[in-house]
Amino acid sequence: MAKKKPRAKKPPRRQPKRRIQLMVIPEPEPNTRSVLIYTGEGTVVMRGEANVVMECGNCGVPLVDGVPVGNILSIVFKCPNCGAFNETLA
DSSP, rough: OOOOOOOOOOOOOOOEEEEEEOEEEEEEETTSSSEOOOOSSSSSEEEEESEEEOOTTTOOOEEEOOOGHHHHHHHHEETTTOOOOEOOOO
16 A cells, blocks of 8 residues: 655635725824824835735825734824825724
8 A cells, every 4th residue: 555645735825904994184283192104115104914904095005014903093194105194993
């Protein structure tokens, strides 16, 4: 009886990322909200391993990729692409 070759394990199937469009708000008054202003390369301000992408409510570029929604509550992101202020869920 011939020995069976062990099967190669398939990589886990990645779930499609859930897309959330953030709400655009007026620029907050100074010292009233936590506002993240990203000045680096690209538009993604925060990265993680979760399957969610939060996009600018004005121009649609990704601002947060892979960070669970519950980890970034009540934060405002200034979009590096269009300058809109985007509010995360409270």
